[in-house]
Amino acid sequence: MKYSKQLLYSKFERFWHWTQMLLVMMLTLTGFEIHGNFPMFGFEQAVRLHSAAAWSFMGLAVVSIFWMIVTKQYVNFIPTKNKLREQVLYYTSGIFKGMPHPTHKTMFNKLNPLQRLVYAGLLILIFPVQIFTGIVYMYYHYPQNPLDASGLTFAAATHTLGAFMVVAFVIVHVYMTTTGNSVSSNVKAMISGYEKETDPSLTEPSIQPE
Numbered sequence: 227m228k229y230s231k232q233l234l235y236s237k238f239e240r241f242w243h244w245t246q247m248l249l250v251m252m253l254t255l256t257g258f259e260i261h262g263n264f265p266m267f268g269f270e271q272a273v274r275l276h277s278a279a280a281w282s283f284m285g286l287a288v289v290s291i292f293w294m295i296v297t298k299q300y301v302n303f304i305p306t307k308n309k310l311r312e313q314v315l316y317y318t319s320g321i322f323k324g325m326p327h328p329t330h331k332t333m334f335n336k337l338n339p340l341q342r343l344v345y346a347g348l349l350i351l352i353f354p355v356q357i358f359t360g361i362v363y364m365y366y367h368y369p370q371n372p373l374d375a376s377g378l379t380f381a382a383a384t385h386t387l388g389a390f391m392v393v394a395f396v397i398v399h400v401y402m403t404t405t406g407n408s409v410s411s412n413v414k415a416m417i418s419g420y421e422k423e424t425d426p427s428l429t430e431p432s433i434q435p436e
């Protein structure tokens with residue numbers, strides 16, 4: 227079968243993706259150990275590792291926001307209603323009948339309308355909430371701080387809720403990686419940068435944000 231190859235993910239984007247994956251894994255494991263769910267590194271070491279991963283995560287976020295603005299890659303995350311219905315129908319029915327994907331990926335249209343919504347929620351809502359509540363947690367030094375204990379309880383509960391949402395995202399995200407042109411094609415593209423296209427019907431115009 228004939229196929230074409232197109233560059234989807236630049237070197238920086240792949241570095242950002244895999245580094246973020248490692249940091250989120252570290253934050254999740256150490257965070258839930260701090261929460262008391264299981265022993266792994268020991269409480270004190272888990273706190274130190276969680277802080278180190280959190281600072282690296284925030285540094286990476288600053289660099290990647292700068293990169294997204296300069297390269298205009300942020301357009302990938304702008305939610306759109308265009309083909310949203312088709313995408314929902316595809317995931318709930320078409321995918322099980324071997325129907326073609328309703329949208330076509332390009333460098334400036336990597337995410338389908340459903341992914342745009344979920345990723346925008348993660349990057350604009352959940353990650354900033356984790357960072358804000360995490361910083362509140364870090365600088366809470368009773369009794370000198372300006373926050374009272376009830377403020378910290380709220381921040382801690384929100385941080386833990388955010389952590390569960392991150393775990394839910396990761397589970398759905400890993401499943402979604404298997405729904406490309408083949409089970410492993412999306413992961414291979416995030417490693418090599420290139421995606422192989424074998425479906426000749428994938429020639430529709432790409433979606434542009436409204």
Ligand code: HEM
Pocket residue numbers: 250253254256257258260261262273276277280281283284356357358359360361363364382383385386388389390392
């Ligand atoms: C993917 C992102 C993250 C996840 C999944 C996560 C997860 C968690 C969890 C589950 C806890 C335990 C909460 C509790 O029992 O009350 C925790 C604690 C904490 N997190 Fe995070 N976190 C994330 C990001 C961050 C960030 C970005 C920061 C800093 C800005 C941060 C700072 C902290 C601090 C300071 C604590 C308390 C540690 C202690 O008790 O000394 N976290 N985190």
